[in-house]
Each structure stands twice: as structure tokens, then as C-alpha cells.
Amino acid sequence: xxxxxxxxxxxxxxxxxxxxxxxxxxxxxxxxxxxxxxxxxxxxxxxxxxxxxxxxxxxxxxxxxxxxxxxxxxxxxxxxxxxxxxxxxxxxxxxxxxxxxxxxxxxxxxxxxxxxxxxxxxxxxxxxxxxxxxxxxxxxxxxxxxxxxxxxxxxxxxxxxxxxxxxxxxxxxxxxxxxxxxxxxxxxxxxxxxxxxxxxxxxxxxxxxxxxxxxxxxxxxxxxxxxxxxxxxxxxxxxxxxxxxxxxxxxxxxxxxxxxxxxxxxxxxxxxxxxxxxxxxxxxxxxxxxxxxxxxxxxxxxxxxxxxxxxxxxxxxxxxxxxxxxxxxxxxxxxxxxxxxxxxxxxxxxxxxxxxxxxxxxxxxxxxxxxxxxxxxxxxxxxxxxxxxxxxxxxxxxxxxxxxxxxxxxxxxxxxxxxxxxxxxxxxxxxxxxxxxxxxxxxxxxxxxxxxxxxxxxxxxxxxxxxxxxxxx
Amino acid sequence: xxxxxxxxxxxxxxxxxxxxxxxxxxxxxxxxxxxxxxxxxxxxxxxxxxxxxxxxxxxxxxxxxxxxxxxxxxxxxxxxxxxxxxxxxxxxxxxxxxxxxxxxxxxxxxxxxxxxxxxxxxxxxxxxxxxxxxxxxxxxxxxxxxxxxxxxxxxxxxxxxxxxxxxxxxxxxxxxxxxxxxxxxxxxxxxxxxxxxxxxxxxxxxxxxxxxxxxxxxxxxxxxxxxxxxxxxxxxxxxxxxxxxxxxxxxxxxxxxxxxxxxxxxxxxxxxxxxxxxxxxxxxxxxxxxxxxxxxxxxxxxxxxxxxxxxxxxxxxx
Numbered sequence: 001x002x003x004x005x006x007x008x009x010x011x012x013x014x015x016x017x018x019x020x021x022x023x024x025x026x027x028x029x030x031x032x033x034x035x036x037x038x039x040x041x042x043x044x045x046x047x048x049x050x051x052x053x054x055x056x057x058x059x060x061x062x063x064x065x066x067x068x069x070x071x072x073x074x075x076x077x078x079x080x081x082x083x084x085x086x087x088x089x090x091x092x093x094x095x096x097x098x099x100x101x102x103x104x105x106x107x108x109x110x111x112x113x114x115x116x117x118x119x120x121x122x123x124x125x126x127x128x129x130x131x132x133x134x135x136x137x138x139x140x141x142x143x144x145x146x147x148x149x150x151x152x153x154x155x156x157x158x159x160x161x162x163x164x165x166x167x168x169x170x171x172x173x174x175x176x177x178x179x180x181x182x183x184x185x186x187x188x189x190x191x192x193x194x195x196x197x198x199x200x201x202x203x204x205x206x207x208x209x210x211x212x213x214x215x216x217x218x219x220x221x222x223x224x225x226x227x228x229x230x231x232x233x234x235x236x237x238x239x240x241x242x243x244x245x246x247x248x249x250x251x252x253x254x255x256x257x258x259x260x261x262x263x264x265x266x267x268x269x270x271x272x273x274x275x276x277x278x279x280x281x282x283x284x285x286x287x288x289x290x291x292x293x294x295x296x297x298x299x300x301x302x303x304x305x306x307x308x309x310x311x312x313x314x315x316x317x318x319x320x321x322x323x324x325x326x327x328x329x330x331x332x333x334x335x336x337x338x339x340x341x342x343x344x345x346x347x348x349x350x351x352x353x354x355x356x357x358x359x360x361x362x363x364x365x366x367x368x369x370x371x372x373x374x375x376x377x378x379x380x381x382x383x384x385x386x387x388x389x390x391x392x393x394x395x396x397x398x399x400x401x402x403x404x405x406x407x408x409x410x411x412x413x414x415x416x417x418x419x420x421x422x423x424x425x426x427x428x429x430x431x432x433x434x435x436x437x438x439x440x441x442x443x444x445x446x447x448x449x450x451x452x453x454x455x456x457x458x459x460x461x462x463x464x465x466x467x468x469x470x471x472x473x
Numbered sequence: 474x475x476x477x478x479x480x481x482x483x484x485x486x487x488x489x490x491x492x493x494x495x496x497x498x499x500x501x502x503x504x505x506x507x508x509x510x511x512x513x514x515x516x517x518x519x520x521x522x523x524x525x526x527x528x529x530x531x532x533x534x535x536x537x538x539x540x541x542x543x544x545x546x547x548x549x550x551x552x553x554x555x556x557x558x559x560x561x562x563x564x565x566x567x568x569x570x571x572x573x574x575x576x577x578x579x580x581x582x583x584x585x586x587x588x589x590x591x592x593x594x595x596x597x598x599x600x601x602x603x604x605x606x607x608x609x610x611x612x613x614x615x616x617x618x619x620x621x622x623x624x625x626x627x628x629x630x631x632x633x634x635x636x637x638x639x640x641x642x643x644x645x646x647x648x649x650x651x652x653x654x655x656x657x658x659x660x661x662x663x664x665x666x667x668x669x670x671x672x673x674x675x676x677x678x679x680x681x682x683x684x685x686x687x688x689x690x691x692x693x694x695x696x697x698x699x700x701x702x703x704x705x706x707x708x709x710x711x712x713x714x715x716x717x718x719x720x721x722x723x724x725x726x727x728x729x730x731x732x733x734x735x736x737x738x739x740x741x742x743x744x745x746x747x748x749x750x751x752x753x754x755x756x757x758x759x760x761x762x763x764x765x766x767x768x769x770x771x772x773x774x775x776x777x778x779x780x781x782x783x784x785x786x787x788x789x790x791x
Contacts, residue, residue: 020680026513033512034485034505041485044505052679054520054670054686283562 003137005031010142011067011209012050015059016216019050039068066209114165120191132202135160141206145214153203158196166192227454228427229309239456240350243313246460247320250467295467296327296391298378298419300370302398303360304334310427312353313456314397317463319349329378329386332360337373367402367439371411379414388419393466397425397453400433400440407439409446416446421469425453425462477540477620477660482508497526497533498698506685507534516643516664518628518679521687523669524731528626530687531665535622538663543617544624545610547631553638557648559607565600601652611642612656620660629671636678643681690732692719698732703739713750714739718762720779721772730762738762752776 005028009019019027027049034045043064051060119127139156166188173185220242223235231239265288275282299318301311311332318328332338340356347355378388388394394415416422424447426433426440433440444450453462482488485504492499492507499507507530510517519527535542545556569576579596583589608616614623628636642648646658666682668674690698696715699706706714714735722729730738738761747754755776763769772779 018676022680026515029513030509033509038485040501041505044502045509047502048506048509048517048683048685052518052676052682052684053673057684057686278562278566281566 002028007142008046008067012060012063014145014210014214015063017051017056017059017063023050063209066205114162114169116162116195117166117169117188117191120195128198131161132157132199136202136206141203142210144203144207145211146218147207147211147215149211150200150203150207153206154196154199157199157203161195161199163192163195166195224456226456228313228456228459229306229454231309239313240316242456243316244320246456247317247463250460250464251321295325295393295420297325297329297393297395297466298388299328299330299395300337300374300397301330301332301360302334302365303332303357304363304365305361307397307399307427308357308361310425310454311397312357313459314395314425314453315353315356316349317459318395319344319352321463321467330356331374332356333370333373334361335363335366335369337370337377339377364403365398365401366405367398367400368406368408371408371415375411375414379411379418388415390418390420392419393421393423394419395423395425395466396447397427399426399428399438400424400443401437402439404437407442409442412443412446416448421448421466422446423448423462423466424450426450427454428452429454477538477663478511478514480538482511484508491537492533493701495533495537496701497529498694498701499530500687500690500694502685503530503687506683510683511538511663514661514663516666516682517685518666518668518674518682519685519687520668520670522689522729522731524733525687525689526732527665527667527687528624529733531622531624531667534663534665538622540619540663541617541621542624543610543614543621543662544626546626547628547635549630549632551631551635553635555609556635556638557609557611558650559609560601561605561607565605568600568605598652603653606650606653611648614662615642615646615648615656615658617662618659621662623662623664625664625666627669627671628666629668629674633675636675640677640681643678689722689729692716695719695732695735699736699739702736703743705743706739707748710742710747710749711739714742717750717755717779721762724771724775726763726768726771727765728763728768734762750780752780755780 005024009024009027013019027046030045030049031042034041036042043061046064047057047060051057116131118124119131135157138160139153141153141157144150144153170185170188170192173181173188220238223231223239223242267286267288270286271282271284272280274284274286278284297318299314301307301314303311315330318325318330322328328341328344330340330344332340338356338360340352340359343356343359344352346352378386381387412422424440424443428438430452432438440450449465451458451462453459482491485501485508488504488508489499489501492504506517506519509515519530521527532542580589580592583592606612610623614621625639628639631639643664646661647655649655666678689695692715695718696711699711699715718730718735718738738758741758741761742750742754745754745758756773759769759772763772
């Protein structure tokens, strides 16, 4: 019983649900309480002790269903069994002259020398399933974690079940030179094949039970370090998930800081006021607190061909951080600056990014024009609230390739003087900066920070830095 | 009075039956969670949208076990002094004034400051005793001799600090009051924490609790709930209503109607002596299930198709 539960924990853990030691103890106590009698109750009971959120619950349910239904020999349909399959798939492969007669007779007469063969021939599925379980446990199949291990585990289990004996029997029969022996050998070959298929299926199930977490993790690891422009469309979904998780982590760590109390400084006025009721005796004391500003961000994304992919993830990152950011003011540009805030108000984030990228795109990149537009909408605009001021952090994502136009560094200088920080993110590798029409160096003096930002990891570090800086200052 | 843990439930079905007697339809998940919580004496964290019966579940459990229900409503800024205890400052001040003479008398014969201090120390700490303690819900719950059901409602609205403070209470069922000492519960209360998923609770808190999420009920279950709660409602109207509500929930709305709102609507329909749902009726009573004007407008537009969908579904079922 304990073993079953242990294996189940392993399967649940592989689906990214953490189970602490305390929880596993709890689960076994729960099991003592409810027993195995009612499947529905068992599921609900283990569910309440192990899965701790809505999301985990879904994954738990899936895992439960998968774990408590496997039994490959029993669930096997008749068609897969060698005797039933004789008519359909055995005939072409049997080279003997009279396969029908041989196949018909052999099973009845041929008893097989090993236990295993007898089990297959007698269609004794329960024993087979048990035998396979035993073998699987012996070789520790629950440790499987990568699809490349499928072959080796299949072989190990087969060996443990005694498949070697079948081979020997086949070899023995082949030596004898008579049609009956040949037919029997054929039958045995089919037995072996069938067995192998069964074990393969079984191992595959085990892999999906225990290994799904690790292959996913490996893939994610890869994606975290991949250049964002190389991320393929089919991975976008997964990527969004990663970004959202990272953003959540960041927003959790930084959300707490907002309410930090400055210890040790007495708010004397408030204390006196409150304690008037107690005749001026200072019963209750009040300490000064410092409210941290939530950062206001103006985000300007280059959405021309090469940089668009990076813009996508930057925007995704920022909008996943809505809770910690007071205000995100975002623009897309290739030549003219396009205000994309409304798009984000209107659509859910993923869809909004697609629309924004489309809207801003087209035309050749012109940083000079972009700065011109920025000046008119966010520096000299009549509506003061939206202007860039000492609380604003300006994020610019772009490769600074200006097609040899006027870079208008004077406007960036103006922004630099007004804003709290100006951060330039360049998706190009640092060696290619300032080559060709790239003018990073001309912009660099008017930025607080210029960073290469081409992978999710770098993006995360940058956003972390951004939040840390703006919350500390 | 009976002890909270005096009767043990035999099985999950027993609980389901008892819940039913108390007028609460419990799904297997709910009954199992209560069963385990009661047997292992663990708190339950109940998550789910507003109005699916999270609070009701705690209330019913309390009624079922015959113990008092103590409720602590969480909100932003809730702190220990509101949740656990507070000194009665006014009373303390008043008493020091009233007892001034008595104190003078007592201390009168001490001639040095040190002597007076010494004398004062020889008396017990009267002003910081339980007489001057204003108990708040958590304190009350720990003090309840025969146990109680403690409902910590909407714990997701509280601050991180308070959540951390709850950890001590939930794992050991004891709290320390600096002036008095540690207060240990006599009988562990059965704790329900409810959350609307306003924010994710910390892992530490989740680990200490069983977790139960209650989704919107399936049509069958909801129909059953309506049957027990509003028995006056006619069968065909009930089916129609449940179908309609389920279709509304599938729409993109600011706030989807919850079970409690379905029940309200059923009551309204009974009051109006409605026989079946028609467009006019839906339009006039929609505000019982939808609480945002935009939602109401959106559903009003679709009422015709939704009702038609009903009939089709009904015909298919028939």
C-alpha cells in the first residue's frame, strides 16, 4: 500500500505539484480514514490534501485518472492478442507452407517451456500484468524521466520478466528442421513481439506519468536561454506561460516592499493626536511609514521586422506586471509613434500584442521621427498628467538602427533630464552595436542604462532591476 | 454541551446525509473535505467564486455539530488588535482614576520610590489581566471550551502580515499575549478559511490547510439545491431557470451569477407567481442575478436566443 502511495506521489510531483513531507503524511492518514472502497471519495480526499490551488486541482485530477487506470494487460483488447491476431497480421509474415494448420495446432499442443510463454499462450492477463508490475518495480521504472530512456526500460523489464527464455526457445526450435518446429518458432516470435508491444505501451504510460514534468522543465530551460527571435510560433504558448510565471514571481517579491515600515522613527504628531483621549499618556505609538511609489513606465517598442519578436515579450512581461506598476504607457513605432494603450484596454493581453504589433509596423525605422512624436505627446503635451516627469521610467526597446537618418539625440537628452530613468534595451548582441547604421553610442550618453536583452532570462533580470531601482528610490 | 469532536462521522455519506438534513446539498468533494478536516482536526481553505456557498458550508457545519460559529471577516488593514485581542484602555484609565485613593493608601507607608515600586510589584498585575482584555474572534475561538467552528472569511483580503500571524494560530492553535502569556486552545476549533482568489495565498498557509475548491455547481446539482431551498418552485420552471443561468454563466460577463443569486431569482419568480420564463419576465427580474448594468444590457440583448436555446435543449432532453 505504501509503495502505491509513494509511486502516486512521484507521479503527482512530476506534474509540478509540490508535496511536502508533511503533506505526504497527511495523505496517508487520509487514506487510512477513507480507504480505497469508493473511488470518487478517494479522489476527493487525496485532492484536498495534495492539490492546493484550482490549477493544481486540474492537474491532480488528470494524474489521478491516469495513475489509477493503468493495467495494460487487462485493458488490452482481444485484437492485440497473438492468437486472435493470427488471421490478420500473422499470415503474411509466416513463411511456412501451411501456416493455417500449424497455427491452429500449435497453441493447443505446444505448451512452452517457460512460465512466461505459457502465460501469454493461455491468455492469462492477470498473471502477466502482475509479472510486469513486479518486473517494473524491480528495475525501478518510476525513475524514468526522459523519452530517450524508453528503450532501455523496455529491455530491462523484458529481461526481468524472463524474455530471454523465449529467445532461447526460439533458437532451440529453429535448430530442429521440421515444419512444425518452424511454426512453433513463428508463434513464439509473435508472442515475443506481442509482449514487447505490451511492455512498450506500459513504459510509455509510465513515462507520461512520471516523466512529463522533467521533459517540460528541460524544454523550458532551453526556452529561457533561447534568443527571443528564434522562439518558434508553436512555443509561444509555453513562452507566455513562462513569462507569466516569472512576472508573478517578480510582482510577489516587489509587492511586499511597497508597505515597508521605516522602523524606529516615531510619528509624533499622530501619536499625540491619538493619545489625547488617554489624557496625553502615550498608550499607543505610531511609527512613520514610508509609502513607496509604484513605478510609472513609458514603454516604447520598435516593432519593425527584426525587433518585433522582442517587443512582443517585453510587452507581455510588462502587462503581466500590472499589479506592481502604477501605470504603463506603451507605444509602438517603426517610423511614427503609435499609442497602443487603448488596444491593451480593449483586448486580452495576448491578442492585444498581436494587434499592437500589426498597428505599429510598416514603414522603415525612423528613430528621429519617433522622438519627435514622443516630444509632442509626452513632453510638451498640454495634459500634464501624462507627461514624462521625475517619477517616470522610460523603456526603449530597439536596435538603434536609424537608416542613417537624424537620430535627434537632443530630444532623448530632454527625456533624460526629465525622467527618473531612461533604459535602452537592445536585442542585438553587443558586438554588432555601432556597426552599419546602428547609432547606439550616440544615444548611450542620455541613457541611465543600456543593456543587451535577447533572452527571457535577460529580460527578467532587467525587469527585476527596474522594479528594484524604482521601489528603492 | 457537547464537545466538538465527541461524535465522529462514520463515513462521507453520513456527512452528506446530515448536510442534506440541514438543507445544504454537499457534493462528494465538500463532504469528503469536511470529513477529513473533522477527523484530522485540520483547517480547510475553501476557494471559489462569490456566492457558491463557502460561508454557508461553515455555518451548516457548525449547526450540524451543535457548536457555536465564530466569524472573523478579513479586510485590508486587519491586524492582531482587531482579530485577537485589545486592551480596554478606557476601562484601565477609569479604574486607575477610581482606585487612586486606594493606591495611595496602599503605597502611603512606603517612603522611598523604590519601596513604593516594591509594594506595587507585590500585587498582581491587575490592569493587564483578562478582566481588561477585549476578546476578538480568534481569542474567543481559542477560548471556547467545547470547541467551535471558526470561519475566517475572505482571508485573501487580509495583508501578508496577518496571513503570517495566522500561521501560528492555525498550526498550534495557540497565541502568545506578551502581558499574560501563551493561550492554548482547550479544544481545537474546526477552521474554515474562505478565499475569492483575490490573491494567491502563501504556500506556508496552504500547506497547513486542506484545500477545497467549489466551482459553480453542475446543472443537476443546482437543480437539486433549488429543490431543497425553494421547494415552491415548479419543476419545469426550475429546469428552465437552471438552464438559463448556466447559459448566462458561459457568457463573458463581469460577474457571473452564483448559486445564491439563482436561489434569489427563484424566490422572486415564486413571489411573482411565474409559470414559465419569457422575455418580458427575464428583462424585469434580471437584476436579481446580474449586478452590473453592462452585464444586464448584454444579457437582455441575448435573452431571446438564450430562451430558445433552453427550449431546444429541453426538446433534446425530452
